[in-house]
Structures are given as structure tokens and as C-alpha cells.
Amino acid sequence: MSPQDKTPPRSGSVLVRPVTQLGHLTLAVGRRSMGLVGGLFLLMTGALANVLKGILVPSSRLKGEYLVYQMVRVGVRAIPIVVLCELAIGMILPLQMHPKLDEFGQADQIATINAIAAFRELGPLMTAIVLSGFAGASIAAELGTMVTSEEIEALESLALNPVRFLVVPRLLATVVMMILLTVIADVVMVTGGLLTSLRLGIDPDVYYHLTLEALDITGFMTGLVKAGVFGLLIGLIACHLGLSVKPWQGSEGVGQATTNTVVYCIVAIIGADAVFTVIFYAHGLFR
Amino acid sequence: MSNPPEPKSVDPETVIAIRCLNKSFGVQKVLKGIHLDVLRGETMVVMGGSGCGKSTLLRHMIGSIAPDEGSIRLFDQDITVMSEPEMNEMRKRFGILFQSSALFNSLTVGENVALPLREHTKLDQTTIEIMVKIKLELVGLREHADKMPAQLSGGMKKRAGLARAIALDPQILFYDEPSAGLDPVTSAQIDQLIIDLTKKLRVTSVVVTHEMDSAFRIADRMCMLDKGVILKEGPRAEFEALRDSAEESLANDTERLIRQFLRGDPEGPITQRKVQSDYEEDLLMVSLKMD
Numbered sequence: 001m002s003p004q005d006k007t008p009p010r011s012g013s014v015l016v017r018p019v020t021q022l023g024h025l026t027l028a029v030g031r032r033s034m035g036l037v038g039g040l041f042l043l044m045t046g047a048l049a050n051v052l053k054g055i056l057v058p059s060s061r062l063k064g065e066y067l068v069y070q071m072v073r074v075g076v077r078a079i080p081i082v083v084l085c086e087l088a089i090g091m092i093l094p095l096q097m098h099p100k101l102d103e104f105g106q107a108d109q110i111a112t113i114n115a116i117a118a119f120r121e122l123g124p125l126m127t128a129i130v131l132s133g134f135a136g137a138s139i140a141a142e143l144g145t146m147v148t149s150e151e152i153e154a155l156e157s158l159a160l161n162p163v164r165f166l167v168v169p170r171l172l173a174t175v176v177m178m179i180l181l182t183v184i185a186d187v188v189m190v191t192g193g194l195l196t197s198l199r200l201g202i203d204p205d206v207y208y209h210l211t212l213e214a215l216d217i218t219g220f221m222t223g224l225v226k227a228g229v230f231g232l233l234i235g236l237i238a239c240h241l242g243l244s245v246k247p248w249q250g251s252e253g254v255g256q257a258t259t260n261t262v263v264y265c266i267v268a269i270i271g272a273d274a275v276f277t278v279i280f281y282a283h284g285l286f287r
Numbered sequence: 288m289s290n291p292p293e294p295k296s297v298d299p300e301t302v303i304a305i306r307c308l309n310k311s312f313g314v315q316k317v318l319k320g321i322h323l324d325v326l327r328g329e330t331m332v333v334m335g336g337s338g339c340g341k342s343t344l345l346r347h348m349i350g351s352i353a354p355d356e357g358s359i360r361l362f363d364q365d366i367t368v369m370s371e372p373e374m375n376e377m378r379k380r381f382g383i384l385f386q387s388s389a390l391f392n393s394l395t396v397g398e399n400v401a402l403p404l405r406e407h408t409k410l411d412q413t414t415i416e417i418m419v420k421i422k423l424e425l426v427g428l429r430e431h432a433d434k435m436p437a438q439l440s441g442g443m444k445k446r447a448g449l450a451r452a453i454a455l456d457p458q459i460l461f462y463d464e465p466s467a468g469l470d471p472v473t474s475a476q477i478d479q480l481i482i483d484l485t486k487k488l489r490v491t492s493v494v495v496t497h498e499m500d501s502a503f504r505i506a507d508r509m510c511m512l513d514k515g516v517i518l519k520e521g522p523r524a525e526f527e528a529l530r531d532s533a534e535e536s537l538a539n540d541t542e543r544l545i546r547q548f549l550r551g552d553p554e555g556p557i558t559q560r561k562v563q564s565d566y567e568e569d570l571l572m573v574s575l576k577m578d
Contacts, residue, residue: 146392154389157349157382158403158451159375 036264039240043163044232047171050164066169074135074170075177079184081134085126086118086185090192093117098200108202111210114193119215119223123186124178125273128230131178132265136238139170140261143242144254150247162243171235178231179224186223218285226276233268237261301363302327302459302491303348308357310343317343319515321357330485330492332502335512336548336557341495342386344512345463348493349383350374361459379407381459382452386467388444390436396447397423397432403454422450425487426480442473449480453488460484462494466501478504499549503527511545519545 094110101107143166146152155162190211197207238261245253301324308321317340325331335341346352347359350366358365366377390399400419404410410418423429426446436444445465452460465481466474478501485492485505496502502509503523510520518541519526529542530549537543540556547555 149392150385150387150389151391153351154383154385154391154451156351157378158406158455159378160402160406 036240039244040236043167043236043240043243046163047168047236050161050168051172054164054168066165067172070169070173071177073138074131074173075181078131078134078177078181082127082130082181082185083188085130086123086188087192089122089126090114090118090189091196093122094193094196094200098196107200108206108210110193110197110200110202111207112214115190115211115214116219118186118189118193119219121223121273121277123189124182124223124227124230125269127178127181127185127227128234128269129266131174131181131231132234132262132269135174135177136234136261136265137258139174139235139238140242141254141258143239144245144257147243147245148247148250148254152243153247167235167239167243170239171232174235174238175228175231178227178234182224182227186220222276222280222285226273229272229276230269233272234265237264237268300327301325302361303493304358304360304363305344305348306358306360308344308347308359309355310340310347310352311355317515318347318354321512321515321517323510323517323520325491325493326508327491328485328489329507330481330494330505332494332496332506332509333512334497334499334502334509334548336497339512340515341497341512342463345461345493345495349381349461350377379403379455380457381461382455382457383461384445384448384452384463384465386464388436388448390439390444390447390451392436394436395432396428396434396436396439396450399436399447400432400450400454403451407455418454422454423447425453425484426450440473442469442477445469445477446480449484453484453490456488457490459491459493462492462496464496464498465494466496466498471500474498474501475504477501481505499551511548513544513548 094114097110097113098107101109101113143152146166152162152166155165193211194204194207198204241257241261241264245257249256303323303325305321305323308318309316310318321344323331323344333341333344343352347354348361350359350369354367357367359367361377362380364377366374369377390396391402394402397416397419400422401415404415404418408415419432420429423432426449428443428446428450431439431443431447436447439447462481465477469477481492481494482505484490492505494502494505503526506523506526508520508522509526511518511526519529526545526549529537529546532546534543534546537546544556546552547557
């Protein structure tokens with residue numbers, strides 16, 4: 001928190017004071033979000049430059065083992081939780097829809113609804129939310145702790161760039177693992193729907209065919225594009241907030257960064273989701 | 288521990304030259320017109336109480352903080368105007384032992400030492416492993432190469448940090464509070480290691496510390512920093528003489544202040560300075576605020 005963010009001066013009458021405070025609050029929030037967006041942008045360009053350099057200059061390429069390590073830590077261990085969440089949602093959603101659809105004699109359409117929901121929306125979204133808590137928080141806490149224990153400074157003093165060394169593998173890992181996990185999530189959610197449908201007496205053959213009918217390549221791809229962007233957002237926010245911890249903030253700063261990462265990630269993901277849906281809709285990708 | 292002042296280096300040129308260094312954080316002036324030279328091959332100890340700016344001074348010398356004014360020249364090149372790639376080249380020429388050792392916790396001790404070699408040299412894996420063994424042997428940690436930093440004691444962490452700092456054969460070594468948090472024996476061992484390494488590798492050392500025993504063991508020259516100003520700079524013998532002199536014989540307050548610091552006396556100019564803020568006034572302010 002910069003000195004300017006401190007509580008506003010307590011002057012003026014009772015009537016004016018709330019207005020002044022609102023103004024100060026708005027300024028503080030505005031300043032902070034501008035700082036965040038600027039920081040994310042800088043980190044993004046820095047990481048991009050390093051990735052490009054890694055592709056063009058073989059000697060500055062990172063060792064594959066770092067990337068694999070991060071991918072395992074970010075993604076592989078999150079598989080059980082993603083599966084659990086998506087299976088539950090896949091089972092709940094058809095159950096919610098069933099009475100209304102049955103009224104119209106369209107109970108079979110559960111499959112269509114479930115497939116559209118899974119591939120376009122809930123697959124990427126739920127995975128991203130799970131990963132915000134799972135990977136985002138852990139990345140922010142790890143990098144924040146590295147700042148407080150002078151490890152970042154040590155890295156710089158060894159002429160090693162923290163962006164290339166720490167941020168790039170984590171960003172690549174979150175993007176790649178987000179996409180892979182989303183594929184798993186999509187499949188699991190459709191399977192969950194199948195389980196409920198069986199219970200509701202819908203023919204599995206019909207379910208299968210209706211799912212395939214609802215599933216077009218555009219819907220699948222838009223879901224994966226979203227997943228990739230969500231992964232990028234999680235990685236960027238977590239790395240930025242983790243590295244923004246100041247050495248003297250100690251454990252409190254690390255805790256703050258971790259909490260903020262989860263909150264900002266979820267807000268950013270839902271915001272991005274809204275923007276994407278509008279764009280896809282406007283371009284007629286959803287028919 | 289009375290090694291006589293050796294004939295100072297073949298080439299008495301200045302390795303580090305700091306001129307008119309000013310730095311403020313917000314309204315607080317942390318460094319005020321620092322002027323310091325460190326000569327090739329010597330061990331310079333920067334002393335001072337907590338919050339006197341000595342860590343800030345060190346961070347200026349390693350290029351992690353930019354000054355408001357003034358210049359810092361390492362090997363006659365001004366690091367304050369360097370671009371990032373130039374600075375990275377410079378960073379390969381000095382090593383730093385951090386206060387908390389700052390080992391990378393996800394890597395073993397051996398990998399920590401190997402990291403700069405792997406990233407900055409074109410040596411093959413076997414050569415790097417041999418180099419790592421050599422560096423670890425220098426600090427007496429050869430058998431512990433496969434341990435994780437979390438498994439090491441404080442003293443061993445310092446040794447490992449030192450091995451990593453000398454991995455690229457630097458010409459300058461910076462030490463940030465090398466004996467902080469160590470027991471007296473371990474601390475003395477680290478001091479001995481610093482002395483040995485300085486001789487064996489013929490490096491220039493800059494040590495920031497407030498441990499006087501340690502400072503007098505390792506220093507060739509010393510300087511005393513207080514409130515962002517260098518009060519006194521000179522050979523170790525001068526400081527020893529000042530420490531052992533009687534208080535009455537000292538001419539001015541500055542010397543008395545240094546003497547108190549060197550001796551670690553609870554009474555003296557430093558203590559007096561701290562109790563100056565008025566207790567009664569403070570209490571009065573509290574009651575005024577209540578109204």
C-alpha cells in the first residue's frame with residue numbers, strides 16, 4: 001500500500017466527509033487497478049519477449065525439466081479435484097432441468113443442454129476456478145516467499161532473469177494445463193450427465209447421439225480458447241502478485257498476495273468469460 | 288588472530304569507488320553523500336547500527352537499488368548508468384552472500400552451486416560437477432552436495448551460499464551480515480572461511496556487519512556508518528586503538544560514539560540520542576487526543 005492510499009484527512013463537515021472519503025476510495029481503487037493492469041501487461045510482454053528469445057536463440061532456451069516440473073505441480077495434481085467438481089455439476093444440471101423438460105416431453109434434451117453447458121461454459125470456467133485456488137494461490141505464495149527469503153534478489157545477482165527463469169515456465173504450465181484439464185473436464189461433465197440420465201430412464205444411445213449432435217467443433221474450440229486465456233490470466237496474476245510482495249512485508253505480504261491472487265483471478269476469469277461470450281455470440285459462433 | 292597487515296596487493300588500484308551517493312526513501316534520507324573507496328585485494332568492513340543504511344549501501348554496490356545522486360564505479364565502470372545486459376555482465380564479476388543465504392529451496396546444495404555455471408558457461412555436465420565439488424570443498428561442504436537447503440543448519444547454509452557466490456570465480460565478494468543468527472563458534476568459523484577465501488582466491492571483499500568480534504577478525508580496513516553518513520574510515524588498527532582508548536582522552540562526540548559502538552557499551556552518545564524524545568510530552572499528547 002503506497003502512502004497515498006492511507007485514510008483521507010478527517011476534515012470538513014459530517015455531510016462532506018462521506019463524499020470526500022468516497023472520492024479518496026475511488027482514487028485508491030483506481031490507482032491500484034491501474035497498477036495491476038500495468039503490471040500484468042509488463043509481465044506479459046516480458047514473458048513474451050523471453051519466449052520468443054528462447055525460440056530464436058537456442059542457448060537462452062530453458063531446460064524442459066523446469067516446464068515439466070511446473071506442469072505436474074500446476075495441473076496433474078489438480079486432476080482429481082477437477083474431475084470431482086465436474087462430475088458433480090454434470091450430474092446436478094440435468095437433474096435441475098429434468099422436471100421442466102419432461103413437462104414438454106423433451107427429457108432427452110438433457111443431453112443437448114448438458115453438452116452445450118459443458119463444452120462452451122462450465123468446463124473451462126469451473127476448471128479455471130479450481131485452478132485459481134489450486135495453482136494460482138500456490139504460485140503466488142511460492143514466489144512471494146522467494147521474495148521475502150531474498151531468493152529473487154539472489155537470482156538477479158547471479159545475472160539470471162526472474163521472468164525467464166520463474167515466470168515463463170509457470171505461465172506456459174498454467175496455459176497448457178488449463179487447456180488439457182478443460183478437455184478432461186468436458187468429458188467428465190458429459191459422463192456425469194449420462195449417469196443422471198440413466199437414473200432418469202433416458203436411453204444411453206439417445207443421450208450419446210444427442211450429445212454428438214450438440215457438440216460442434218466451434219463450440220469445443222471456443223471453450224478451449226477461453227481455457228487458454230483463463231490459464232494465462234491465472235499465471236500472470238499469480239506471478240505478478242507473488243513477485244510484487246516486498247521483502248519487508250514478510251509472511252503477511254505473502255498471505256495477502258495469495259488471497260488477492262484467488263480473488264483477482266476469479267474476477268478476471270468471469271470478466272474475460274463475459275467478454276468472450278459476447279464476442280463469440282456477436283460473430284455468430286453460437287447457433 | 289593477529290595476522291599482521293600484509294603488504295597491500297600488487298596493484299593498489301581502486302576496485303570500488305563510490306562518490307557523493309545520496310538516497311532517500313520517501314522523505315527519509317537514508318544515505319547522505321557517501322564517499323568510499325575499496326582497494327583491490329582488501330577486506331573492507333562496513334559497520335553500523337540497525338537502520339543506519341549499511342544494507343542500503345550494499346544494495347547500491349550490487350546494483351539492485353539505483354541512487355538518487357552520485358556514482359558507483361566497479362572496476363572503473365559506472366554501474367548507475369548501465370543498461371540491464373551490461374549490468375548482467377558486471378554481475379558475473381562479483382558474488383554475494385546474502386544475510387539469509389538465499390539458497391534456492393527447490394534445488395539441492397550442489398544444484399544451487401551449479402546453477403550459475405550451467406546458465407553462464409558453456410562447460411559440459413562433467414566439468415560442472417567437478418567445479419561444484421571444488422567449490423563445495425573450499426567451503427567444507429563436499430559431502431553435503433545432495434542435501435536440500437532445508438536440511439542444513441544456519442552455518443552450513445552460509446557455507447553453501449558462499450560456495451554459490453564463488454561459483455563464477457568473482458573478483459569481488461559482498462557479504463551481508465555473514466555472522467547474523469549464528470552461534471559464536473560457527474560465526475568464528477565463517478570468519479575464518481572468509482579470511483581463507485580472500486587469500487586463496489585473492490578477491491576483494493566488502494563485509495557489512497554489526498558484529499564487532501567478527502569485524503575485527505576479518506577487516507583490513509573499516510568504516511563506520513551512522514544515520515547515512517560515514518563517520519570514520521581507516522585501517523583496522525585505528526579502530527582498535529579507538530576501541531581501547533579511555534573515554535576521557537577522546538576529543539569529540541563522534542569518536543565517543545564510535546567507541547561506544549565498537550565496545551558495545553550500553554551507555555554513551557548513541558543511547559543518549561535515543562532517549563531524547565520527550566516522555567512526558569508523549570503522554571500529554573495522548574490525553575490531548577482523547578478530547
